[in-house]
Amino acid sequence: MNEKNLSVFPIGEKNDAFARYFIGQSYLAPLSTEQVPTFNVTFEPGCRNNWHIHHAKEGGGQMLICVAGKGWYQEWGKPARALKPGDVVNIPEGVKHWHGAARDCWFQHLAIEVPGVDGHTEWCEPVSDEEYSKL
Ligand code: MN
Secondary structure, rough: HHHHHHOOOOOOOEEEHHHHHEEEOOEEEEEEOOOEEEEEEEEEOOOOOOOOEOOOOOOOOOEEEEEEEEEEEEOOOOOEEEEEOEEEEEOOOOOOOEEEEEOOEEEEEEEOOOEEEEEEEOOOOOHHHHHHHHH
């Protein structure tokens, strides 16, 4: 598997705008910026985003639909969940979490912004090599 033919969805451009919130290289492809904003996010092996929280005053949160490779999702204080294509993750508003690739495999998921009022993302600390290496 390589990054060029991971799935039917485009890989997009290097995710420079959010690079400071990731360890490793990620890519971002906007699939829809209308109605329900949806992005395809691709992670190189070992790449993961920092701990973060999707906030909103009402509604909000995020859904992930896994489309290629192997990855991880973890909520603060809980064991990490292994992800494979076809898996769906429902991330409630206000829950601290991270998502990213397995150390030996590319990973790709669709990220869907659940509609909400005054939605924004709070970025927190990185997932340390020590934590990640335990997975
Ligand atoms: Mn998230």
